Amino acid sequence: MSALSQRAGMSLLLFVSMMILGCGKSTPPVTEKRDSQTGPVTIAGSTSILPLIEACIGDFRKEFPTWHDVSPKLTNQPTLIETVGGGSGFGISSVKSGLVQIGMVARPLTEADRRELKECDIQLVGIDAVVLAAREDNPLFASNADVTLEQLRGLLLGKWKTYREMNPALPDKPIKIVCRDEGAGTTGLVESLVLQDKQIEACASVMESEGALVQELATDRYAMGCTTLREAGLSPKVSAFAIDGIAPTNNDVANGKYPLLQPLYLVTKKPVAPAVEAFTSFVMNREQETIEAAGFVPVRNPPASTPSPASESGTE
Incomplete structure (x- = not known):
C-alpha cells in the first residue's frame, strides 16, 4: 500500500x-x-x-x-x-x-x-425498494405471502406477539422482528411511509448492515424484517412479501406501483x-x-x- x-x-x-x-x-x-x-x-x-x-x-x-x-x-x-x-x-x-x-x-x-x-x-x-422479508417456511409467509400496509404497521409496532395471535391457524411461536439501526435508510423509510413517523417498537434484534439482517432472516424461520429488495434477492433462503397485493418485481418497482420505493x-x-x-x-x-x-x-x-x-x- x-x-x-x-x-x-x-x-x-x-x-x-x-x-x-x-x-x-x-x-x-x-x-x-x-x-x-x-x-x-x-x-x-x-x-x-x-x-x-x-x-x-x-x-x-x-x-x-x-x-x-x-x-x-x-x-x-x-x-x-x-x-x-x-x-x-x-x-x-x-x-x-x-x-x-x-x-x-x-x-x-x-x-x-x-x-x-x-x-x-x-x-x-x-431506485431500490424496501420489502418485508422472511424465509419461505416462515409461518406467515407460508400461509399468505401478501400483507397489507396495515398488517405491516401492526407487526412493526408489536400488535401481535405470536403468529397465533395474528392468525389462529398459525403456530404459537413468537414473532421475531429484526431491524436495522436508527440511522439506516431502510429504517427511516419504514418509519416515514409505514409507521407515519412513529418508531419501530417490536424490534427483537438490531443489525448494523442489510447483509447482517438478511443473514439473520435466513437462519431463523420465525424472523421477519424490512430490508432492501436487492439485499433480499442475494439470499436464496429469503423471499419478499407482496404489499397490498403488489409484489416487488422489477416492473412494479420501475413503474412506481410498489408502495415502498x-x-x-x-x-x-x-x-x-x-x-x-x-x-x-x-x-x-x-x-x-x-x-x-x-x-x-x-x-x-x-x-x-x-x-x-x-x-x-x-x-x-
Missing part, C-alpha cells in the same frame, strides 16, 4: 472513530488537508449503496489509473477513493461537517434533510472538488448499466412517484 493510501485510510478511520465515539456532534479537527485536485476522495453512508459504489470505483480506477487520466488539469496522483458504511444519517452528517466528500443516502429526503443539505448538490443515482442519492458539499465531480459524473453518466446489473432501477427511467434530481436540489 502506498504512503498516500495509508495516510488517506488512517485519516478516514480517525474521522469515523470520532463519530462513533460521539465526538462528531461538532466538526472534529482535520488532521490531514486533502488536495482537491488529487484526492483521495472519501465516501461514507448507506450500506445499501456501498457495494454498488465500490463496483463503480473499480470501473473508474481501471479506466483512470491517475487523476491526470481523468483530466489534464488534475495531477498525476493515483485515483484513490476511500469508502466506509455507517448508514444514511451518517452519510448526511459526514458531508455536512466535512468529514467526507460524498455521502451515500438510501431513503427519501425529509424537509429537515433538505434544510441540512442546503449547501450541497444531491444526485439521484437509482427507496431512492438512492449521492450528496456532495459545494463547491464540489474537481476529483469528486469527476467520480460522481462518471457514476451518473457511465455506470447506469452497472446500477441496473446491481439490482437497482437506473435514473434514466425513474418511477413517476420518485422525486427527480431537480426536485431534490438541496435548496428550499
Whole structure:
C-alpha cells in the first residue's frame, strides 16, 4: 500500500472513530488537508449503496489509473477513493461537517434533510425498494405471502406477539422482528411511509448492515424484517412479501406501483472538488448499466412517484 493510501485510510478511520465515539456532534479537527485536485476522495453512508459504489470505483480506477487520466488539469496522483458504511444519517452528517466528500443516502429526503443539505448538490443515482422479508417456511409467509400496509404497521409496532395471535391457524411461536439501526435508510423509510413517523417498537434484534439482517432472516424461520429488495434477492433462503397485493418485481418497482420505493442519492458539499465531480459524473453518466446489473432501477427511467434530481436540489 502506498504512503498516500495509508495516510488517506488512517485519516478516514480517525474521522469515523470520532463519530462513533460521539465526538462528531461538532466538526472534529482535520488532521490531514486533502488536495482537491488529487484526492483521495472519501465516501461514507448507506450500506445499501456501498457495494454498488465500490463496483463503480473499480470501473473508474481501471479506466483512470491517475487523476491526470481523468483530466489534464488534475495531477498525476493515483485515483484513490476511500469508502466506509455507517448508514444514511451518517452519510448526511459526514458531508455536512466535512468529514467526507460524498455521502451515500438510501431513503427519501425529509424537509429537515433538505434544510441540512442546503449547501450541497444531491444526485439521484437509482431506485431500490424496501420489502418485508422472511424465509419461505416462515409461518406467515407460508400461509399468505401478501400483507397489507396495515398488517405491516401492526407487526412493526408489536400488535401481535405470536403468529397465533395474528392468525389462529398459525403456530404459537413468537414473532421475531429484526431491524436495522436508527440511522439506516431502510429504517427511516419504514418509519416515514409505514409507521407515519412513529418508531419501530417490536424490534427483537438490531443489525448494523442489510447483509447482517438478511443473514439473520435466513437462519431463523420465525424472523421477519424490512430490508432492501436487492439485499433480499442475494439470499436464496429469503423471499419478499407482496404489499397490498403488489409484489416487488422489477416492473412494479420501475413503474412506481410498489408502495415502498427507496431512492438512492449521492450528496456532495459545494463547491464540489474537481476529483469528486469527476467520480460522481462518471457514476451518473457511465455506470447506469452497472446500477441496473446491481439490482437497482437506473435514473434514466425513474418511477413517476420518485422525486427527480431537480426536485431534490438541496435548496428550499
